[in-house]
Each structure stands twice: as C-alpha cells, then as structure tokens.
Amino acid sequence: MAKRSRISALIIARDEARNLPGCLASLGWADEVVVVVDAASRDETLSIARQRADRVIVRPFDDFASQRNAALDAANGDWVFAIDADERATPALAAEIRGVVADQKAPHNGYRVPIRSEILGRPFSYSGTQDDRPLRLFRRGRGWWFGTVHETVSLRGSYGTLSQPLLHRTIPTMNVFLSKLNTYTSLEAIEFVRRGRPVRTFDWTVRPFWTFAKLYVGKRGYRDGAEGLVFCALSGVSVAVRHWKHRELVLRAEAQGRAA
Incomplete structure (x- = not known):
C-alpha cells in the first residue's frame, strides 16, 4: 500500500x-x-x-x-x-x-x-x-x-x-491600507536601489495615473463600488510613493557621497 x-x-x-x-x-x-x-x-x-x-x-x-x-x-x-x-x-x-x-x-x-x-x-x-x-x-x-x-x-x-x-x-480598514502602503513602498524603494534601477520622473508622475486608469477603467474597477474607487486610487498613489521614496534614497546616497 x-x-x-x-x-x-x-x-x-x-x-x-x-x-x-x-x-x-x-x-x-x-x-x-x-x-x-x-x-x-x-x-x-x-x-x-x-x-x-x-x-x-x-x-x-x-x-x-x-x-x-x-x-x-x-x-x-x-x-x-x-x-x-x-x-x-x-x-x-x-x-x-x-x-x-x-x-x-x-x-x-x-x-x-x-x-x-x-x-x-x-x-x-x-x-x-x-x-x-x-x-x-x-x-x-x-x-x-x-x-x-x-x-x-x-x-x-x-x-x-x-x-x-x-x-x-x-485591507479591512483605511488605517490598515495606509499602513501596508507605507511598509510595502519602503521595501520596494529599497529593492529598486539594490537593483540599481535609475530614477525616472515618468515613474512618479505618469505611471500612477496609468495604474489608476488600468484598474478603474481597464479592469472595470468602477463596478466594485466606492471601495473599488478608493482601492484603484490608492493603488495609483502607492506607485507614486514607492518611486518618490526611491528618489529620496538615491538623492540621499548621492549627497552622502559628495560629503565624504
């Protein structure tokens, strides 16, 4: 057996x-x-x-x-x-x-x-x-x-x-949503630096709006009601935040390099 x-x-x-x-x-x-x-x-x-x-x-x-x-x-x-x-x-x-x-x-x-x-x-x-x-x-x-x-x-x-x-x-509440957004965007920014990804203005200006449009219009997030609107909007915000944090880390490293 x-x-x-x-x-x-x-x-x-x-x-x-x-x-x-x-x-x-x-x-x-x-x-x-x-x-x-x-x-x-x-x-x-x-x-x-x-x-x-x-x-x-x-x-x-x-x-x-x-x-x-x-x-x-x-x-x-x-x-x-x-x-x-x-x-x-x-x-x-x-x-x-x-x-x-x-x-x-x-x-x-x-x-x-x-x-x-x-x-x-x-x-x-x-x-x-x-x-x-x-x-x-x-x-x-x-x-x-x-x-x-x-x-x-x-x-x-x-x-x-x-x-x-x-x-x-x-993500049961807005507080949890914002806490996760902050945690994950920090980890993602650190990973961008580790991989040597260049800072691009496009990533924190245009890409967030594209993310929102892709979810809200392309995937019909509007059919998920008010919660869908908030989710799609904050998904776009998270893209802007992670790339802005990436920019901050790179600028800080460059400043430290010049000061050394």
Whole structure:
C-alpha cells in the first residue's frame, strides 16, 4: 500500500493576532502547520502561534522570501502549502488539495491557486486580486522562494492550476491600507536601489495615473463600488510613493557621497 503524502501548511506573520486564529482554524486538514513569526511582532501573534501551530520559528524580518524559506526549511511534509495570515482555505479547496497530493502519479510538481479578495469589507470582482493565481502548493524539495518584496516560487518542473480559490480578507480598514502602503513602498524603494534601477520622473508622475486608469477603467474597477474607487486610487498613489521614496534614497546616497 502506497504511503500517504503529508502536507505542511506554512504561514509567515507579524502583528497578525486578529487574523491568525481564523487562518489556523481553516487548516485543520493539514498534517503540519509551521508558522514563522517576525521577531518585531508587538501583539499576541507569537502566543497564538505557539498554542495552535505544530512548529513556530521566531526570526528577525529580512525579506519575505527568506521568511518563507525559513518555514520551508522547518517543514516535514511531502508537499507544502503556503498561506498568509489574512487568507482562509475553504473546505472545497482543502478537498481539492488533498485529492491532488493523494495522486501518486500527479503530473505536476506545483499548483497555482486562485485568489478571491475582500477589500475594505467588500468582496471584489473586478479590480482586486481575482485574476491572481500564485503558486502556493508544491512538492517539498522542488521549489523555494525568491524576491525581497513580491516573492515568488522558483519551481523545478511543471505546474497546474487548482479550481477552488483561497479567500483573502485583506485591507479591512483605511488605517490598515495606509499602513501596508507605507511598509510595502519602503521595501520596494529599497529593492529598486539594490537593483540599481535609475530614477525616472515618468515613474512618479505618469505611471500612477496609468495604474489608476488600468484598474478603474481597464479592469472595470468602477463596478466594485466606492471601495473599488478608493482601492484603484490608492493603488495609483502607492506607485507614486514607492518611486518618490526611491528618489529620496538615491538623492540621499548621492549627497552622502559628495560629503565624504
């Protein structure tokens, strides 16, 4: 009789005490749950993880890929399933994943998973992440993460796509939206500097308006109501902010170089 494949669910978390219990509750079907907690967490994230997860790692945040790879290194399952603290695995998705990993002749080493988002308390159908299908399920030893901000999986072998979505309850309030905007734009600006990307006026003047138009008109974000308008507008603002922060970092470095 063939040995049953085991699944490790991997989560990275910082200040996720509000979201983590619901995420963990949606993973009762997993054989192992590994949580990597940012050492800078200021709420009850760590205690919640220690109460409910099988394995908890505390490490200082360096970048998202490194956090996820730390969870991957600690996992024991034959397959790994990556999920964020503000996401939920539905019973239908759990059943589909179980079916895939149970197939000893599964044709792929990894699977993309559709995302269904709720933003500012409203389910989005047009301008959110409903077209996203990140690679979240793969055979352990066949994939790893790379990228400091918008990390992705480097997979050895082919991938398929699951039909059942993850539920993503992201950005519940304006305060959270603005906090995430500030955090991610800073990380993106640092990454631009690391890669030696040149500062271009186009990026912080024209590109933000193009981003808004692409989401609000091209993807019909106007059909997501007032929340869609705000999401599309702030998505454009975030583009301007990250490129302006990039400009600030470059100008500061140039000034320091002249002063040295």
